[in-house]
Structure formats: C-alpha cells, structure tokens
Amino acid sequence: MKELYKLSVGLTLVSDVYNKAVELAKRRGIFWPSYEIYGGIAGLYDIGPVGTIIKNKIVKLWRKHFIGSTAGMVVEVETPMITPEKVFEASGHLKNFTDPVVQCNKCHKVYRADHLVEEILHKSFESFTADQLNSVIKENGIKCPSCSGDLGDVRYFNLLFETTIGPYTGERGFLRPETAQGMFTAFKRVYESYRQRLPVGIAQIGRVARNEISPRQGLVRMREFSIMEVEFFMDPKDESVPLEGIENVKVNVLKAQTKEQGRQDLDSFTIRELVDEKIVIHPWMAYWMARASQFVSDLGINEFYFEEKLPQERAHYSKQTFDQIAIVGGEKVEISGHAYRGDYDLSGHSRVSGQDLSVFKKYDKPMVVKKKSVIVNRQKISSLPEAKDIMKRISNATVEEVEEMLKKNVTVGSVPISSVVSIIEREEKVSGEKFFPHVVEPSFGVERSLYLVVVNSYRERKDRVILSLPKDLAPxxxxxxxxxxxxxxxxxxxxxxxxxxxxxxxxxxxxxxxxxxxxxxxxxxxxxxxxxxxxxxxxxxxxxxxxxxxxxxxxxxxxxxxxxxxxxxxxxxxxxxxxxxxxx
Ligand SMILES: [Zn+2]
The missing domain is CATH 3.40.50.800 (Anticodon-binding domain)
Known part of the structure; x- marks a missing residue:
C-alpha cells in the first residue's frame, strides 16, 4: 500500500543552526576554511583533529554498509586523481561537465547564471540551457547584483581542473571530478583478477576536484573533496537481487511524474514495492537505496527522501537518477546520488581505448540458434558484366537487408539480384554471449556527510552547546x-x-x-x-x-x-x- 503525505514546503529556515554549527566546528577543531591566514579560498576546507576522527568513523560506517555487509560482492580500490584527457573524452566530461556562467560587462564579476536568476526570481532554473537563461535575464531585466552593470551572454564553463602531466609539453590531463572513471578503466583488471563473474561492485573513497563557479554553501559545495562511491557492475537481464532483510525497509520518494505535475508530494514505498511497481529502472537501484537509507539513519539523520530527477536534470551518463535528500536543520540537502549509468561508461571506454571491456556470459547449456547467411552463385555471377556492382551492393548490406532486396526483387542493371544470390538458414550451437555490464552507482560526499552530521547533532542546553553525535561517530x-x-x-x-x-x-x-x-x-x-x-x-x-x-x-x-x-x-x-x- 502506498501512503501519501505532504512535506511542508515552507519549512522555517533555521539556517541559524548552520552558522552556529560552523562556529562550533572552527572553535573545536572539526573544520574551517583552508588558507585562513591568506584570507581563505572559497570552496576549500581543512578538516581538523576532531573532524578527522569523526570523518574516519563516517567512512568506516560507510564501508560497513557498502562493502563489509555485501558478502564479498563489493571490493575496494584506489586510483589516481590525475587523469589523462582520453578518459574524459570517453566519459563525456570534456563536453558535458559544464555549468552556465554569466559575466558583468562593467565590474567583470562572474556568476553561475542559473543560481543568479534563482536568487533574484526565487524559482528553480536548474537544467535551463544557456539560451533559455539568456532570455530569462533579458525578459526580467536582471543586472549585476554587485554594481548594477549589464550582464554579458550566458556561456558554458567546464568544471574540470586542467593540468599538464610531465614537464613543458607534457600530456594534457585533468583532476578527476568523480572517482568513477578510475573504476571503469580498472574494471577489466578487477573482473579478471577477482571472481570473473557478475555482479561485482568496485568501491572507492578518494579526493576529487571541481572548479565550481561560486561555491558558497560551506562543505556542501566544495572545489576539492572526497567521495565514497560504488560502481556496481551487473547483468541487466538478471533481476535476481538479494532483498532478504531489506525488502521491508520503507523509503519516501518524490517521483519524477509527481514533479512533472507540479507537485512535491512524497509517496512511501517499501524496497519490495519499488521493485514490483517498477519505480526503479532495475531492482539493484532499490537494493542500494535501502543500503543508503540504513547508512544515513546510522548517521543520526532520520528525515530524508529520494527525489527522482527529471530527464533534463540528470547527468549526461544517467538513465535514471534519485538524489537522497536529507532534511537537516530545516534545510534540504542532497546527501547521496543514485544513478543508473547503464553501459554508458564501459562502451565509451571500449570505443575510445580500442580495448574490449565487455564480458562473456556462458549459458547453462549451449543454445541452438538459427543463423542466416548470404550465398552467392560464383559460377553464374562471374559471367555477368554487372558482377562487380552486385557484389558491392550485397557486401555492404546485412543479411536482413539482402533478404529484403530479394523480397523486393531488386535488380542491378537488368539482372535481378535473386538470380545469383540466395539466403540459407543453418542451425548453430552458441555457448554464451558478450555484453557490457550495466552499472548502478550510489555516491556520497564525505565532507558533506560530516557537515550534515555536525549540524544535525547540534544542540543547545542552558547556554551551552552539546554535539549529540551518534555514539559510533563520536571522536x-x-x-x-x-x-x-x-x-x-x-x-x-x-x-x-x-x-x-x-x-x-x-x-x-x-x-x-x-x-x-x-x-x-x-x-x-x-x-x-x-x-x-x-x-x-x-x-x-x-x-x-x-x-x-x-x-x-x-x-x-x-x-x-x-x-x-x-x-x-x-x-x-x-x-x-x-x-x-x-x-x-
Ligand atoms: Zn558588476
């Protein structure tokens, strides 16, 4: 049974608790802005002595939920931050990892265009294109908030940090914006060295860098941070997912369909219902959403829901995405992302690297398949002046296309192709098939989790402050x-x-x-x-x-x-x- 309830949209903003928690974090060595003595750099934070212990305990808890309790299904790796250009060509980041920016013609200040109009018009403009944002700016006469100057055209800015690998004319490289590509490029090695069977998850906890345009939400949007994520490789045709022990876990979901109707209602489902009612594109999505729910509850955060992204809100590689939204201190903050990446990455890397990253699935017993092939009567065709043209026609066509030509009685010159070409059908034994595994990706930000845990645990009592952390996370x-x-x-x-x-x-x-x-x-x-x-x-x-x-x-x-x-x-x-x- 689905039960509906409304989330109060007009939550009172108690972001005061965020400010107080940040003050506490600085005072007690949990975290603070980096390079403070030089005035700080937006989007960069130090994690202090107490923060490092809490952070390590959060990571330990994550490992327990996402690696330790999977009965060996997930293994952990570490791959470099520095990445050659080819990798991001294959992953699509060179082209797609962008945000819209707009610059003031007068004071030359740069803004993230969608955030700027959002702040002024109090509406969401996520997923608007540069052209659409240009129109919004013109129609509403939006000026530079800092000097009231005219704004230039909205352009796209790529968020990858660029670097050079090796001295002088070294190879072009980038700092990774997600750890995922390291798992895709290492997939074949892990698959072959581990169990050579699916499903297999590759986990990684590591630093990433994103050249955010105007980071301003503390540890929520940073220019350098750590990610804990799993790339879970599986056979999309195999829907046997171990839901024992988690099938009755309840989650609240804001469905894309609901959003399309202009509503924000949450529907409550069990994990089993997410699968049976096909709310998720594949049962493994529901499996990882259950794990994420248990992990976030263990962080002491009990109010959260999963928001399904609209197609235009999804990253370029994703076929379905749910953001896990935590409600902490009265604010909604994305704490994890769950993307169905399909075979986007493995097929992309196969294409660009020239290496075959598919896996071979052996059938339980060989299957007999009927196979058609094209037969040319060589003796008959060799005497024809049209021979060369006929051969050209059919050698560029698939069996099905040739079959179609025969049906339509296609001729070359005056010669019907059917007079020299025929199709025969044979039975063949096939022992298995090759395919690209599909990928489900649950992904968490480490510092963001730390930040939310601290804010969520912040209490005041008789003018004193208590950080009421879950016992497992206390330093x-x-x-x-x-x-x-x-x-x-x-x-x-x-x-x-x-x-x-x-x-x-x-x-x-x-x-x-x-x-x-x-x-x-x-x-x-x-x-x-x-x-x-x-x-x-x-x-x-x-x-x-x-x-x-x-x-x-x-x-x-x-x-x-x-x-x-x-x-x-x-x-x-x-x-x-x-x-x-x-x-x-
Ligand atoms: Zn200006």
Missing part, C-alpha cells in the same frame, strides 16, 4: 577527568585512562575547572565522562556522566569497562548505579 567514546590536580587522584585517573584505552577511544583531560572540561567534551560529542574525585580514593568508585542528560551515577571502578559496554549497548545510565550529585 572519543569516553573522557576521563581527575576532579582535582592532586597526586593520588591524578594517578588513579591515569590508571583508568590506560585501562580503558585497551577497549575504548579515550580522551584524558586534566586542565581547567571540571565544568569547563565537561563543556569541552560535550562540544565535541564525547558520550560519557568518567570523573575521579576524593571519594574514589576512599571507596574505589567513580562517576559516569551522560553527555545529553548531564545525569551522573556512581559505579565501582572495577566494573567500569562492563558499565561502559552496557551503555554502548543502549542500557540506561540510571540502572547502573546510584545517582550522584552533579559536580558541575
């Missing part, structure tokens, strides 16, 4: 604090730190007031704090404090590992010991 599992800088207390705290470090990621901090240390730990999302106080010396107990509730309980030191294990398994803090009075 540290637990912090250990000696209440006072007294020898005995410090020694005990250090013992606890060393002991817990064997099992957990532990932060040790003895500087400043305990309240400040709690606040710092809360701001980077540490779920639990252990405090060693004077009572610890007397009765070998410590307090455990919960990041989100600030509640504290007192537990025996020798059951600390056990208590923490229980907390990470979701057991309530209050069940572990006596409530302790707060020492904040």
């Amino acid at each position: 540290y599992d637990v912090a250990v604090f000696p209440l006072l800088e007294k020898g005995e207390i410090v020694n005990k705290a250090k013992d606890i730190y060393l002991n817990l470090s064997k099992r957990f990621d532990v932060l040790y901090d003895e500087g400043g007031s305990i309240g400040k240390r709690y606040a710092r730990a809360d701001e980077i999302g540490v779920p639990f704090d252990i405090t060693v106080d004077p009572q610890s010396i007397d009765d070998s107990t410590v307090t455990i404090r919960d990041r989100d509730s600030w509640d504290q309980v007192r537990v025996k030191m020798d059951s600390l590992v056990d208590s923490l294990e229980k907390l990470f398994n979701g057991i309530e803090l209050s069940t572990l010991g006596e409530k302790a009075s707060s020492n904040e």
Whole structure:
C-alpha cells in the first residue's frame, strides 16, 4: 500500500543552526576554511583533529554498509586523481561537465547564471540551457547584483581542473571530478583478477576536484573533496537481487511524474514495492537505496527522501537518477546520488581505448540458434558484366537487408539480384554471449556527510552547546577527568585512562575547572565522562556522566569497562548505579 503525505514546503529556515554549527566546528577543531591566514579560498576546507576522527568513523560506517555487509560482492580500490584527457573524452566530461556562467560587462564579476536568476526570481532554473537563461535575464531585466552593470551572454564553463602531466609539453590531463572513471578503466583488471563473474561492485573513497563557479554553501559545495562511491557492475537481464532483510525497509520518494505535475508530494514505498511497481529502472537501484537509507539513519539523520530527477536534470551518463535528500536543520540537502549509468561508461571506454571491456556470459547449456547467411552463385555471377556492382551492393548490406532486396526483387542493371544470390538458414550451437555490464552507482560526499552530521547533532542546553553525535561517530567514546590536580587522584585517573584505552577511544583531560572540561567534551560529542574525585580514593568508585542528560551515577571502578559496554549497548545510565550529585 502506498501512503501519501505532504512535506511542508515552507519549512522555517533555521539556517541559524548552520552558522552556529560552523562556529562550533572552527572553535573545536572539526573544520574551517583552508588558507585562513591568506584570507581563505572559497570552496576549500581543512578538516581538523576532531573532524578527522569523526570523518574516519563516517567512512568506516560507510564501508560497513557498502562493502563489509555485501558478502564479498563489493571490493575496494584506489586510483589516481590525475587523469589523462582520453578518459574524459570517453566519459563525456570534456563536453558535458559544464555549468552556465554569466559575466558583468562593467565590474567583470562572474556568476553561475542559473543560481543568479534563482536568487533574484526565487524559482528553480536548474537544467535551463544557456539560451533559455539568456532570455530569462533579458525578459526580467536582471543586472549585476554587485554594481548594477549589464550582464554579458550566458556561456558554458567546464568544471574540470586542467593540468599538464610531465614537464613543458607534457600530456594534457585533468583532476578527476568523480572517482568513477578510475573504476571503469580498472574494471577489466578487477573482473579478471577477482571472481570473473557478475555482479561485482568496485568501491572507492578518494579526493576529487571541481572548479565550481561560486561555491558558497560551506562543505556542501566544495572545489576539492572526497567521495565514497560504488560502481556496481551487473547483468541487466538478471533481476535476481538479494532483498532478504531489506525488502521491508520503507523509503519516501518524490517521483519524477509527481514533479512533472507540479507537485512535491512524497509517496512511501517499501524496497519490495519499488521493485514490483517498477519505480526503479532495475531492482539493484532499490537494493542500494535501502543500503543508503540504513547508512544515513546510522548517521543520526532520520528525515530524508529520494527525489527522482527529471530527464533534463540528470547527468549526461544517467538513465535514471534519485538524489537522497536529507532534511537537516530545516534545510534540504542532497546527501547521496543514485544513478543508473547503464553501459554508458564501459562502451565509451571500449570505443575510445580500442580495448574490449565487455564480458562473456556462458549459458547453462549451449543454445541452438538459427543463423542466416548470404550465398552467392560464383559460377553464374562471374559471367555477368554487372558482377562487380552486385557484389558491392550485397557486401555492404546485412543479411536482413539482402533478404529484403530479394523480397523486393531488386535488380542491378537488368539482372535481378535473386538470380545469383540466395539466403540459407543453418542451425548453430552458441555457448554464451558478450555484453557490457550495466552499472548502478550510489555516491556520497564525505565532507558533506560530516557537515550534515555536525549540524544535525547540534544542540543547545542552558547556554551551552552539546554535539549529540551518534555514539559510533563520536571522536572519543569516553573522557576521563581527575576532579582535582592532586597526586593520588591524578594517578588513579591515569590508571583508568590506560585501562580503558585497551577497549575504548579515550580522551584524558586534566586542565581547567571540571565544568569547563565537561563543556569541552560535550562540544565535541564525547558520550560519557568518567570523573575521579576524593571519594574514589576512599571507596574505589567513580562517576559516569551522560553527555545529553548531564545525569551522573556512581559505579565501582572495577566494573567500569562492563558499565561502559552496557551503555554502548543502549542500557540506561540510571540502572547502573546510584545517582550522584552533579559536580558541575
Ligand atoms: Zn558588476
């Protein structure tokens, strides 16, 4: 059953939380604009010490969902950022990886044309052509927002970063804008060295670069960033997809059809329904959308839907695309893309490289096929003056075309072709067929995921900030604090730190007031704090404090590992010991 519900379109913009989260990120070493001391460069960000740990945990979680739990179906590779021109000729990026730009005739400022008109007219102009955007600018009398000067013509700008491979007159090359081409060019090697059977997914996590025209949405649109993606190669005729365990996963979908009707309603489907009702072009699309749903939920982001792109909104290589849109801090942000690339890339690389990238599918048992061939009566034709012309006609034609000529009784000069040419049919045994595997591609941005996780986890409580990260993503599992800088207390705290470090990621901090240390730990999302106080010396107990509730309980030191294990398994803090009075 489909259930319909409306997403409130006029969401209150609480982008304030984005600004606050960015401030927190700078203050606590999560991320900040790169080259700050030189004024920064738009679209480039440093990931700080705390951010790097959280980022690595996001990547680890992604690997679990997209590689680890696929029973060996997906393998991971690493391929270079620097890419020769031929690759992007075959992939279509040289021609198609463009955005429309417009320049002010007076102050020479450059704008991304569709974004500029969008900002002024408050309507989406995604997928408008340069000509269409030109008309929109003229009709609405749009001027340069910066100096009110006239705007020039809208042109296309290619987003590939160009470079030279080798010195002086080296080969023309580019930084990759996606990791995908590395998997396509390595496909044959992986296929042959691995299992030599389909399906097989090739995953890659790596840096990419896009020369964005005017990046301005923080870590959402960057000029250099990391991608985690899978190119999943499969036989399009084989629809047996393992949906066990995921078929009842529910997803909300904004269908292209709904958008065409000018509506934004979401339909709810199970993964099984996406397949059965043919909402997806192939069952594997639904499989990866289920994985993506589980991954994004594990990031702590529970509000999201899949938006099907209209044909004109899709990338040049895609036959069907769903963007996974997360709703974080009241804003809709694309967190992943799911493209059905078909055989676009493998056939393109076969054509340009001259290498056969198709695979051979052996049938279970050989098939008998009827094969027609053209037979020429050589003896009869050799005596004809028209022989050369007749041979020319038929050697350029397919069997079917020759058959058609015979049916229509085509003549060359006055000679009917049928007098010297005939078609015979033979049975032949065929053991298999060659074809290009089709590709389904789920793709995530790493820094964008980090950004959304941070914004989504941002909380305020009594003028203080808490980063309420999912426990698996916290930079540290637990912090250990000696209440006072007294020898005995410090020694005990250090013992606890060393002991817990064997099992957990532990932060040790003895500087400043305990309240400040709690606040710092809360701001980077540490779920639990252990405090060693004077009572610890007397009765070998410590307090455990919960990041989100600030509640504290007192537990025996020798059951600390056990208590923490229980907390990470979701057991309530209050069940572990006596409530302790707060020492904040
Ligand atoms: Zn201007």
